[in-house]
Amino acid sequence: MRSLRTGLSLAALVTGAVMLVTAPAAHAADTPLRDLAAAKGKVVGTAVTGSKLTGSYGDIAGAQFGSLTPGNAMKWGTVEPTQGSFNWTEADQIVAFAQAHNQQVRGHTLVWHSQNPSWLTNGTWTSAQLSSLLQNHISTEVGRYKGEIAAWDVVNEPFNEDGTYRSTLWYNGLGANYIAQALTWAHAADPAAKLYINDYNVEGVNAKSTALYNLVKSLKTAGVPIDGVGLQAHLILGQVPAGLQQNIQRFADLGVDVAITELDVRMALPADSGKLAQQKADFKSVVAACAAVTRCVNITVWGFTDSDSWVPSTFPGYGAATPYDENYAPKPAYYGIAEALGGTTTTPPSGSCSATYGVTSQWNTGFTGQVTIACTGTALSSWNATWTYGAGQQITQAWNATCTQSGAAVTCTNASYNGTVPDGGSVTFGFNASWSGSNPVPVVTLG
Numbered sequence: 001m002r003s004l005r006t007g008l009s010l011a012a013l014v015t016g017a018v019m020l021v022t023a024p025a026a027h028a029a030d031t032p033l034r035d036l037a038a039a040k041g042k043v044v045g046t047a048v049t050g051s052k053l054t055g056s057y058g059d060i061a062g063a064q065f066g067s068l069t070p071g072n073a074m075k076w077g078t079v080e081p082t083q084g085s086f087n088w089t090e091a092d093q094i095v096a097f098a099q100a101h102n103q104q105v106r107g108h109t110l111v112w113h114s115q116n117p118s119w120l121t122n123g124t125w126t127s128a129q130l131s132s133l134l135q136n137h138i139s140t141e142v143g144r145y146k147g148e149i150a151a152w153d154v155v156n157e158p159f160n161e162d163g164t165y166r167s168t169l170w171y172n173g174l175g176a177n178y179i180a181q182a183l184t185w186a187h188a189a190d191p192a193a194k195l196y197i198n199d200y201n202v203e204g205v206n207a208k209s210t211a212l213y214n215l216v217k218s219l220k221t222a223g224v225p226i227d228g229v230g231l232q233a234h235l236i237l238g239q240v241p242a243g244l245q246q247n248i249q250r251f252a253d254l255g256v257d258v259a260i261t262e263l264d265v266r267m268a269l270p271a272d273s274g275k276l277a278q279q280k281a282d283f284k285s286v287v288a289a290c291a292a293v294t295r296c297v298n299i300t301v302w303g304f305t306d307s308d309s310w311v312p313s314t315f316p317g318y319g320a321a322t323p324y325d326e327n328y329a330p331k332p333a334y335y336g337i338a339e340a341l342g343g344t345t346t347t348p349p350s351g352s353c354s355a356t357y358g359v360t361s362q363w364n365t366g367f368t369g370q371v372t373i374a375c376t377g378t379a380l381s382s383w384n385a386t387w388t389y390g391a392g393q394q395i396t397q398a399w400n401a402t403c404t405q406s407g408a409a410v411t412c413t414n415a416s417y418n419g420t421v422p423d424g425g426s427v428t429f430g431f432n433a434s435w436s437g438s439n440p441v442p443v444v445t446l447g
Contacts, residue, residue, distance in 0.1 A: 030343070030344065031338075031343050032063055032064050033064045033065065033334075033337060033338060033341065033343075034063075034064060034065055034066035034103075036338060036341035036342055036343045037066060037299070037341050038066060039341075039342065040291055040341055040342060041294075041297075042290065042291060042296070042297060042298065042299065042341070043066045043067050043104060043297060043298045043299075044064075044065055044066055044067070044298070044299050044300070044301075044337070044341070045065050045066060045067030045068060045069060045103075045104070045106060045298060045299070045300035045301070046061060046064075046065045046067075046068065046069070046300060046301050046302075046303065046304040047068075047069040047070070047071040047108075047262065047300065047301070047302045047303050048061055048068050048069070048070065048071060048094060048097075048303075048308075049071055049072070049308055050070065050073050050089075050090035050091070050093040050094045050097075051090065051093075052308065053093065053094070053097050056328045057305065057308070057328065058097070060304060060305075060324065060328060061097075061101075061304065062097070062100075062101040062103070064304070065103065065304070066103055066104060067098075067103055067104035067105065067106055067150065067298060067300065068094055068097070068098045068103055068104075068105055068106070069105070069106040069108050069261070069262075069300055070090070070091055070094050070105075070107075070108055071108075071302075071303065071308075071310075072090075072115070073090035073091040073093075073094055074091050074107055074108055074109070074141065075108070075109060075112065075115045075116075076110075076112070076115065076116050076117060076120065076137060077115045077116050077117045078090070078091075078115070079091065079141060080117055080137070081117050082117070082119065083117070083119045083120075086140075088144065091145075095145060095148055095149075099148070104150035104151075105145075105148065105149050105150060106149070106150065106151050106152070106153065106259075106261070106298070106300065107141075107142070107145065107149040107151065107152040107153065107193070108152075108153045108156075108198075108261075109152075109153040109154070109155075109156040109198065110137070110138050110141060110142070110152060110153070110154050110155070110156075110182060110186060111134065111138070111154060111155045111156065111170060111178070111179075111182045112155075112156040112157060113157065113166060113168035113169065113170070114157075116169070120133065120169070121169060125173065127173055127174060130169070130170075130173040130174060131174055131178075131181070134170065134174075134178070134181070134182065134185075135181070135185050138154075138182060138185040138186050138189060139185060139188070139189045142185075142186050142189035142190045142193065143189045143190070145190070146189065146190040146192075146193075147190065147192065149190065149193050150193065150194060151193060151194035151195070151196055151227070151228065151259070151298075152186055152190075152193055152194070152195055152196065153196050153197075153198040153230055153261065154182050154183055154186045154195050154196060154197065155178075155179050155182055155183070155197045155198070156197075156198045156199070157198070157199050157200065158171070158179060158197065158199065158215075159199055159202075159208050159211050159212060160208070161201060161207070161208055162207050162208070163207040163208050163210060163211030164211070179197065179215070179219070180219060180222065180224045183195050183219070183224050183225050183226055184224060184225060186225075187225035194227040194228055194257065195225055195226060195227045195228070196226075196227065196228040196229060196230045196257075196259065196261075197212065197215070197216065197226065197228075197229055197230065198229075198230030198232060198261055198262075199212055199230070199231075199232065200232040200233075200234055200262070201232075202229075202231055202232075202247075203231045203232075203233050203235070203240075203241045203244050203247065204241025204242070204243045204244060204247055205241075205243045205246060205247050205250075209247055212229065213250060213251060213254070216229060216251065216254055216256060217254055220254060220255060220256070226256060227256060227257055228256050228257035228258060228259055228297075229251045229256055229257075229258050229259075230258075230259050230260075230261035230262075231247075231248070231258065231259070231260055231261065232260075232261050232262040232263075232302075233260045233261070233262060233263040233264075233286055234262055234263075234264055234266075234302065235263070235264070235265045235266070235282060235286070236265070236266060236267075237265055237266065237267040237268075237275060237278055237279055237282065238278050238282065239282075240282050240285045240286055244285070244286065244289045245289035245292055245293065248289060248290065248293045248296050249293050251295075252293050252294070252295035252296065256295070257295050257296075257297045257298075258290070258293065258295055258296045258297070259296070259297060259298035259299070259300065260286060260287075260290055260296070260298065260299040260300065261298070261300050262300065262301075262302040263283070263286060263299060263300065263301045263302060264301060264302045264303065264309065264311065264321035264322055265279050265282045265283060265321055265333065266311045266315060266318040266319060266320070266321040267279060267318060267319070267320050267321070268317060268318055269312075269317060269318060269319050269320060270422070270424045270425060271319075271320040271376075271423075271424035272422075272423045272424045273376075273377045273378075273423050273424075275320075275424075276320075276331055276332045276333070276376060276377065276424070277332060279320075279331070279332065279333045279336075280331075280332035280333050280335060280336035281336065282333075282336070283323065283333040283336040283337050283340070284336030284337065284339055284340045285340075286299070286340075287299055287336070287337050287340035287341060288340040291340055291341060299337075301322060301323060301337075302321075302322075303321075303322050304322055304323055304324050305322055305324040305325070305326065305328055306319060306320055306321065306322050306324065306325050306326045307326040307328075308322075309321050309322050320424070323337060325374060325376065326374075326426075327354060327356040327372060327374050327426075328356075329352075329354050329374070329376065331376060332376075332377070352375070352376060352377065352378065353373060353374065353375040353376075353378060353380055353383075353421065353446055354373070354374055354375075354446070355371055355372070355373050355385050355444040355445070355446050356371065356372045356373075356374070356444075357369065357370075357371050357387065357441060357442060357444045358370055358371075358372075359439065359441075360430075362435075362439065365434055365435070365436070366396070366432060366433060366434045366435065367393075367432070367433055367435055367439060368430065368431070368432050368433075369430065369431055369432075369433060370428055370429065370430040370431070371385055371401075371412070371428065371429055371430075371444060372426050372427070372428045373385065373421055373426060373427050373428075373446065374421070374425070374426035375421045375422065375423055375424070375425060375426070376423070376424065377423060378423060379420070379421060379422050379423045379425075380419070380420065380421040381419060381420055382413075382414055382419040382420075383413070383414050383419060383421065383427075383446060383447070384411055384412065384413040384414070384446070384447045385401075385411075385412045385444050385445070385446055385447075386409070386410065386411045386412075386444070386445050386447060387409075387410050387442035387443060387444045387445065388408045388409050388410070388442055389408045389410065389442055390408070390440045390442065391435065391436075391437060391438045391439060391440055392408075392435070392436060392437075393433050393434065393435045393439060394433055394434045395410060395431050395432070395433045396431075396432050396433060396434060397431060397432040398412065398429065398430070398431040398432075399429065399430050399431070400415055400418060400427070400428065400429035400430060401413060401414060401415055401418075401429035401431075402415065403431055410442075412429060412431075414427070414429075415429075
């Protein structure tokens with residue numbers, strides 16, 4: 001629904017190569033989510049930020065998910081910020097990554113009231129001009145990726161909460177028929193792509209979802225090319241609609257596919273073991289509802305890591321909405337998805353703490369590093385982090401910890417003020433060190 005925010009993760013601090021290691025390294029499930037989903041005839045996907053598709057972020061995105069949705073890269077304001085001047089860089093990057101990892105791409109989104117370029121929203125257009133602009137945009141973008149996009153969110157968020165049409169540039173200028181026109185133009189540009197209408201707060205049976213149902217029914221009757229309905233599923237902790245599976249089924253009974261397109265479950269911060277357990281149950285419930293309906297074909301999470309989530313910047317005080325934490329460690333929510341898809345998981349019953357090592361800057365003789373210690377489902381009252389350098393690196397200074405080094409072995413213990421790491425919390429310490437020749441990343445062990 002909204003943009004993926006730029007998270008202040010450790011990776012964002014790195015100048016140069018990203019060097020991240022998480023210890024202990026146990027992952028949630030023996031079988032990747034994409035394989036569990038495929039065994040049930042489903043596709044599990046994630047929204048992504050193209051510039052982050054390297055290092056741990058890229059590894060997880062490629063290994064765990066069978067489809068990618070560009071968070072912002074295909075929106076009108078991104079691809080044509082100035083009329084007639086196009087920027088396909090990030091969109092092309094995501095498509096290339098997906099192809100290299102045998103993944104589908106969900107195009108998002110062609111017609112929306114938000115994130116449009118200022119030249120479009122500030123212009124004064126006749127209906128004929130507006131129609132021509134929209135047709136050209138759809139034809140250009142869909143045509144560029146013909147044969148490379150499995151499905152498009154053609155029209156995004158056309159309804160108000162009461163089921164009336166949202167007042168937008170498109171509805172006000174072209175009337176409700178803009179939806180049928182957009183679908184028709186998209187189909188002409190790529191007849192093989194599945195075409196969706198996508199909206200939020202339509203997961204349960206209510207006035208808004210019924211308006212969407214009636215629209216899809218009328219489009220089908222009129223012969224307009226409509227292949228699917230997207231239920232965004234931006235949910236609040238503990239508030240999965242009771243009628244979700246029933247609602248998915250009624251859309252499927254119209255003869256269209258259904259996708260959960262933007263799933264996340266936000267909670268009031270800080271996270272704790274109780275909230276994370278409820279979040280696991282919520283993710284599991286949503287995925288199970290989709291798994292139970294044959295024509296529910298895709299479940300996409302709106303960013304797989306909390307460091308790439310739109311929630312904190314949009315809902316102050318809320319966050320932790322995705323299946324992975326900011327250090328790329330799987331949360332209980334990940335296990336909920338896996339279990340709903342028939343997987344067996346090895347989630348530690350008492351929770352775990354992890355230490356993430358990163359290099360934040362590096363020069364010809366030295367570097368600055370930091371280690372973040374984070375806990376989920378448990379807590380620490382004190383800590384020490386140990387690792388062994390493999391290329392003669394030597395720590396020269398440390399802060400927020402006491403670090404000693406004997407040969408290659410490094411031990412860092414908490415300061416008097418930061419030994420406590422609460423459930424759902426984290427602490428970070430940093431250091432300067434020298435290096436020569438190479439600077440391989442060590443594996444950190446917590447004690």
